[in-house]
Amino acid sequence: MITLALSKGRIFEETLPLIQAAGIEVSEDPERSRKLILGTNMPDVRVVLVRATDVPTYVAQGGADLGVCGLDTLIEHQAESASDDLFQPIDLDIAKCRMSVAVPADFDYAQAVRRGARLKVATKYTHMARAFFATKGMHVDLIKLYGSMELAPLIGLADAIVDLVSTGNTLKANRLVEVEHIMDISARLVVNPASLKLKCARLQPLLDAMAAKAGAIA
Ligand code: PRT
Ligand code: MG
Numbered sequence: 001m002i003t004l005a006l007s008k009g010r011i012f013e014e015t016l017p018l019i020q021a022a023g024i025e026v027s028e029d030p031e032r033s034r035k036l037i038l039g040t041n042m043p044d045v046r047v048v049l050v051r052a053t054d055v056p057t058y059v060a061q062g063g064a065d066l067g068v069c070g071l072d073t074l075i076e077h078q079a080e081s082a083s084d085d086l087f088q089p090i091d092l093d094i095a096k097c098r099m100s101v102a103v104p105a106d107f108d109y110a111q112a113v114r115r116g117a118r119l120k121v122a123t124k125y126t127h128m129a130r131a132f133f134a135t136k137g138m139h140v141d142l143i144k145l146y147g148s149m150e151l152a153p154l155i156g157l158a159d160a161i162v163d164l165v166s167t168g169n170t171l172k173a174n175r176l177v178e179v180e181h182i183m184d185i186s187a188r189l190v191v192n193p194a195s196l197k198l199k200c201a202r203l204q205p206l207l208d209a210m211a212a213k214a215g216a217i218a
Contacts, residue, residue, distance in 0.1 A: 002045045002202055005059055005067030007052035011187060014094035015068045021213035022206045044202070053077070056190060060084035065195035065203065070095055071185045072125055072164060079127035087196050089188035090211050093218040097166040099128060101180035104153050109160070109179040113138065122152035123162035132162070132182045150174040 004019070006012045008030050016026065025041040030049055038047040050058055055069035056077035061084075069077075074089060101121075103109045112119060113136075122143040123129045133140045143158055150170055152158040164185060165171060165178060189210060196203060 002066075002199065002206070003064040004045070004047050005050050005055050005064035006047055007055060007069070008049055009052075010095050011052060011055075011068050011070070012049070014187065015092070017217070018092060018094070018210040018213045019206075022209035024206075045206075056084065056086060057081070059190045059192050060086050062192050062194060064192070065199060066189060066191045066207075068092065068094075068187050068189055070097075070164075070187055071183075072099060072128065074188055074190065076125055076127050085193050087191035087193050089190045090207065090214075092187045092189055092210065092214040094214065095185075095187040097164045097185050099125065099162065099182040099185055100165045100178045101132075101160055101162055101182065102150075102153075102165070102171050102176040102178050103160045105175050105177050107153070107159060112159070119160055120158040121160045121162055122149050122158035124149065125162055128182065129162040132180070150176060 006015055012030055024045055026047055027039045027041065028035060030038065036049050038049065040046060048058070048064055052069055053073055055067040056074055058064040059067040060081065078084065118139045118141065120143060121129055121140045122145050124144070124146055126142050126144050129142055143152065145152060149161040149163045152161055153176065154174060161176070162182065168178070171178065189207065191203070191207065
């Protein structure tokens, strides 16, 4: 049996064409069903639905043979579980966005940096944020949040946020502006190393088909 871990929403939707390229059709729509294990047209392939942040854990622990998650999720996971072993991830070039620093439109970020001010930064991505500000030599106080980061500067909880941006509409709607581009983000295919050895004959063609389709889309 081959088990693929995906999260509902954009990761599931954007991964579908990639597994279809390998001849796999998921038999149920996760938005309509409450099932967490979905069958496919192939009797030995199934999809499990997990939280986006749990994908690396399922794959590293062998609960799934492979999975798809954002580079953001992978970096944060690896910073917290350094011992977790995952096969060198393949860039699928889907679910693209960027990790940025944003501040309220009336906040003078450049001046705060020049003055060496100590910024309060709200984010879900504390490891990436800490690493980024360290390379700039800036001192920051990080406030860990699990969602709606955009709210924090609006109510005075933080001076800035570190968050993912794709269209920029969420920032605009909350009168925030991007002041730093930390890195480009896309989804990665991660594989359990033991599965890759033991199920190579079944897994390798699937990985190749997904990588080829991803390359064709990009
Ligand atoms: O939502 P939930 O808490 O269940 O989990 P999650 O947020 O980890 O999962 P999900 O499905 O929202 O995101 C999965 C992956 O998609 C992320 O790990 C990213 O790698 C990738 N991705 C791509 C994004 C976005 N684009 C994105 N725009 N993830 C989140 N966003 C959010 C962003 O945080 C912000 O709130 O969308 C908002 C900004 O979007 P724009 O278009 O208004 O700029
Ligand atoms: Mg989300």
